[in-house]
Amino acid sequence: MELSRRGFMKLTVLSGAGAAAGYGGVALGNLTEAASQDDRVPGGVERWVTTGCDLCSGGCGARVRLIDTRAVLLEGNPLHPVTRGGLCPVGQASLQLLYNPDRVKGPMKRVGARGAGQWEPLTWEEALRTLADRLRGLREQGEAHTLVALTGRARGIVPDLLRRFARAFGTPNVTDASGDDPSSQALWLTQGIGAPIAYDLENAKYIVSFGVPLVDGWWAPVRQMRALVQVRQGTPGRRGKLVQVEPRLSPSAAKADEWIPMNPGTEGALALGLAHVLVAEGLFDRRFVAERTFGFEDWVDESGRTNTGFRSLLIKEYLPSKVAKVTGVPEETIRRLARELAASGPGVALGPAGGQSNDRETAWAIHALNALMGAIERPGGALVARTAPLAQWPEVRPDETARRSLAMPKLPGARGDEPLAGNSFALLADALRSGAAYRAKALLLWGANPAFTEPGPGRVRQALSEIPFVVSVSSFLDESTQYADLVLPGHMFLEAWHDDPPPAGVPYPVVGVAQPAVEPPYQTRHAGAVILSLAQALGGRVAEAFPWKEFKDVLMASMEGLYRSRRGMIFAKQEESGPPRPLREWEWAPLPYKSFKEFWEDLVNKGGWIDPSYRYGEWTRVFQTPSGKFEFYSRTLRRAVEARARAQGKTPEESLAALGLAASKDQAFLPHYEPPRLAGDEGSYPLTLVTFQLLTLGDGSLADLPFLQERLAPHANVQWGTWVEINPKTAGTLGVHDGDWVWVESSVGKVKVRARLYPGIAPGVAAIPMGQGHTALGRYARGVGANPMELLGAERDPLSGTPALATRVKVSKA
Amino acid sequence: MAEAKGTPRWGMAIDLDRCTGCQACVVACKQENNVPFSSPEEAAYGREMAWIRVMAITEGEYPKVKTRYLPMLCQQCDNPPSVKVCPTGATYKNPEGIVGQIYPRCIGCRYCANACPYQVKDFNWYNWSGFRWPQEMRQSLNPDVSLRPRGVIEKCTFCHHRLQKARDQAAIEGRKVKSEGEYVPACVQSCPAQAMFFGDLNDPETTIAKLARSSRAFKMLDELGTEPKVIYLKEGEWSATPRE
Amino acid sequence: MRHLESRQALQDEDAVLFRPILRTGGQFYLVAAGLLAVALWGFYAFSQQLRYGLGVTGLNRPVYWGFYITNFVFFIGISHAGTLISAILRLCRAEWRRPITRMAETITVLVLFFGLGSIIMDLGRPDRALFVIPFLQYGRVQSPLVWDVMSISMYLTASTIYLYMPLIPDIALLRDRVTGWRRGFYRALSLGWTGSPRQHRHLEIAIAIMAVLVIPIAVSVHTVVSWVFAMTIQPMWHSTIFGPYFVAGAIFSGIAALIITMALIRKVYHLEDYLKPLHFNYLGILLLVMTMLWFYFTFAEYITTYYGSAPDEMAVFWEKLTGRYATFFWAMVLFDFVIPFTILAYNRTRRTISGTVVASLSVVIGMWLERFTIVVPTLVNPRLPWSRGVYFPTWVEISVTVGAFATFTLLYMLFTKFFPIVSIWEVREGRERGLREVEERIREYLPGPARPEKARVSPEPPLVR
């Protein structure tokens, strides 16, 4: 080991030189790398194009900034009368959807096993031919009804076209993944109209929201945010109040003036407790109840039997002391809330947002509370939205084959005409597996991803794998598309024409029209145009039902109705149109256009059309009930149940009892409280899990936007992941600390998520946001977080079969 | 609104009563200013970048809990602590009071980020612009703003490029930029709840100047004497705010 | 080499001082190779950082500063070992200084490079490091970081000169003892030193001037380093006490580093005759004073914060005392005060070399921890409580830190191979003249009639040649 000095020197110098050279090289590399990334974003001619955002039901108008042909910014359309230039974070981030590297770039057919993710590109002609041949085969064998079509997020004309196609083709099995809003059930039960309730939020003075995420993703978020501003700061000297009743301090609850935590699923009981106080203390709107309602007092029917009225039921069953026990809300709070509601002029109750097995009863009770307050058909109250006068398409004349198939019973879960029927693919999946009346032979997924969004996705995946032929019209290879035999990529919004029907909850009609802003860079086609081509390929009566060449023709044909109605106006600056609130009770002067072409051009350039008028007290329009009044006692439901019982050969009572409803007899037809059904026994699964949507992720189809993954929710401070919110007290008993990995386990499945200790959630309750846990989709979503749907699906609404989004769970350290 | 008199002093007001914490401003800012997104690993490390963030503070114990949302962006201080410490003048206050960050001058010592009490300066840990933007997504980059190289600090500039654009237009029309409405940063433009206001604080007629005088107005960490040009309006009470 | 020694039989008594330069054992190569390997590993880690950016470190938002800045403050602190202590001792005419000044000064010069280097390593754009030069480049004199750059470079220059000047006579000694290329090397460095009385006079004046100059510069350096933190308004950084606190801490860690170095050199080069327990004892007393001073400053700093109880400050305060950084904080108290104070307060332990060395090792560790607990806990608790930071260094930062220590040790070792680590001429001067001077001085202290100022003793003619 004796090293000579000379040797050592040499070694030192050499290694020093080596290190220096290496270091210098690296440093130089570093510098040149730094220099090369100085590359600038190419410039170009700037243009702004008016268009619209179709990523949720909000229907926001938008304008896009183009540099040459690149879209670089999406902004709210300042002319849009509802959103006035506002656009939520999803809209702001949506260019990452347009330019997502994981978009499907052309039609593909599956070559490997289902779910193996092996694909082979093919041309549109080949793809459409394959599809048409397959469908023609079904018709030829008289099995047109075995085609099931499922639409996803798409709104407006495209789903209408698909339903039209189903009718012309001959299948009764069309459903949409979004499900039904509970409020539309309430409106149907009490006013005979199966549509979501429109709330005149802007003019309300006191809002009690039963768990409605007003500002974080419900219906039309931008409109609601602006309405809230109007409620609070819009009237000089008066600040309207928002009370949020919810088990969890959601962003909406945080923005409310008062948060009243309560037990999950007991909103209905609370609403009835409030109603009890109003009635018991004589604080209700006597005039409205006397003149416009039915079933408040006990009444005698045609058969001479005395039926219980709403008043008796309330007084007997919903004492605040009793309600306090069920809901966990103190009795004095219930009384105070009811008195405040009565005292503050038009108060309005909203909700629920949905997710429990008793949603219908809850919505019903809440709407009944509105009726007691006289908040029906009154400024600041609950209204029935007016529809837009879009042109009707010519009637479909199904051919003989189609008529025979249409007469077949529809599969459970497929959307039907009567609101009692469930509208859920999960239900349908179960039916498919239990082999109901017949098996589905083909499935069209139109932008839907039931294998991710439906409760109990395992069963859905199983059902998908058993359907012989699955076609997915999708921009991404999402979980359901993995099971498809054929993938047909649709245009992304901003590449395609689309229309925005009126946002849910807005009382007056607003129609947005969005034009394409960028050239589609890939081999994609308009989802509507795919239906047209398919119909053409099938020929005969099916083709006849679609007398249009391209989607723009369909759109123009519909919009011509607006022009012909001579009503409303095209979007304009606020100074020109005035605020759409308070709702006007007069109609607009006829539109000043000489021709439809002129109207159309202005419509496209400004972004849409609005008729901001509303006539209060059109009683025949808003009460389509047997009594022509607001029915506390729902004869609409009674008729439906009787019809169902007749069909089953049972008495109505038997039929109801078979469903396992808690309420019986008259109670079943009056607004009442039905305890939520939560799967799992309390001993093994001590916590109640509620799920919620984030404004940033929605149902999960937006999980592939990195801008949104980075900022899921400010209060949780979690990025790129899923968390479970638990109260620090609950966590203490479980030995769980903030940020720990935990297993959340239900009777159905379990997921691994991070624990977030959140004082804003009731002890004994756990909450998980939806939208994560993708196993497919794109690189930004895959493998991030967990999907709470894996825990659900065991319990459902007994009447419609819609699965509940809540269950019992246990939480343990992972 | 009248034309600005003298040198404008651009300022922002954020009405916390309106703000719903939706983060549209955050995303709009990132889209407008080419702020890169992070990967899950780096985000977990606290390295995601944003020039404006919505900060949430939850206080209290169940059932008396309150969560407050507070959009936090560069306060564009009149007396900015970050500018004082910058060794090269990469961070400086321009004549209109906007605190700029000159990327080719920045040596990346992060002294300004540490001196700033608002935590609104972000550092480019990686060569984001090179490989973090997939080719497809690079299409949505804004040509008015640079792609910051690795190793420099970046921050909000009140969308200064928008001011310049407005000023060019005004100059061609032979006038000055209006003190309100003509030049608006991306966050203010995007706010769905219209909780953000922007304009010249020197013009007493602007909405923002009026809001600054409102009884609800307060400044963040006012006691530090940084003299922010971002004004917050307290939550929970009604006040006469000018019409939108 | 034997013949050399025989020829210079006169100087046999100091032969041991030349031996490390003239002869190198296998052990040296072994240690050097080990250190080199560690150093190269550190370089590799740093090259990774250059390649991929600061993302490879554990730094994040809001913890923008971590190991590198801690090292910076620490190394600059260590640098006070030398020049400052040696200058003070020189000015005080402490005769016991003679064998240790060179060791101290060498520490200063070498460690300053690592102080500056730590800053450059911490930069996101090290290629732009020169931007901070004021006037020529873009440096803005209002930034404390620029004060740092100016003051450290001034300190580096001054201490290099201050190290070099007393080296000249020794280099001349070496020049006359070696052959080959080394002769040329030493000849160039000896600047034509002949040892004439005139040269000696000039040298002494120059050393005296530098000693006076170097003290304010050294004080300014660490004051300015502290001001990097104190000039911000961040909780527990914004403190008026930081200047003197850092200077005291720097001298504290400097003395400790010096003691460790002395002990090592004494052992390795068998300098028991030069570095006696007395030297360690004297430095130990100094260290004792400093540990008490350090405790006083620390106590003053924390008690003031506690009584002020501003919420932002208290967040950091509790983070240090009971929070995530409590281990670091209490370890710091243990290493910086409890251990050294206990050892040094007792004569029995202080008067042993091992006693002072253990105390010094403890102080060096403690002072690194002190720098760390100053830098990081403030950053993890920013004023706005919405993001609490976490910081854990990655392998890169640890490797670079370890590599820096290894490189420093290696350079120090190499220095001892080229230059005498004990100032030979000063030792000799001490023998010849110091004794007389001290005697004179003491005589002057004693009561008696005041005598007119005696003319300065002219230096003895050089012994060599």
Added chain:
Amino acid sequence: MLRGVVIGVVAVIVVVGGVLFAQRLEPAVRQPIQFNHAKHIAQGLECAACHQYVKEQTFAGLPTVETCMMCHSAPQTKSPEEEKVRQFAEKGQGIPWQRLYRMPGHVFFSHRRHVSVAKVECQTCHGAMAQATTPPSRPLVNQSMSWCLACHEKRQASVDCVACHK
């Protein structure tokens, strides 16, 4: 010994410096068509006729083949260069013009601001391009930051850093 070291150091400095300097030099630009600016200007064309975005956008724009073909669809001269234009047009390609003046990625220059707002003449920054009979292979004006600033100061335009660097 010492001399050797000095020579070595100088040599290294020269080589490294030379390499760095060579890297900094812009390579000579060779245009696909030997365009004659002087001739076109003499025909009464304005700069903006071909650099069509110069007044409205941040960039001036290099002429598209369509712009050229507005006049040159039929041969006007016997120049082989003119023939090349038509060849590009026939192939349906754009003309691969090479950029002569390059800004670093962090410099934001607006032609609109300089031409339409400040009314700066083209030759102020581009030199005697109008008199050039062949395309220059190197910029006629050496545009450095100090050169920009000198003009800005003279005209009392903004010298605010963020005006050009963002």
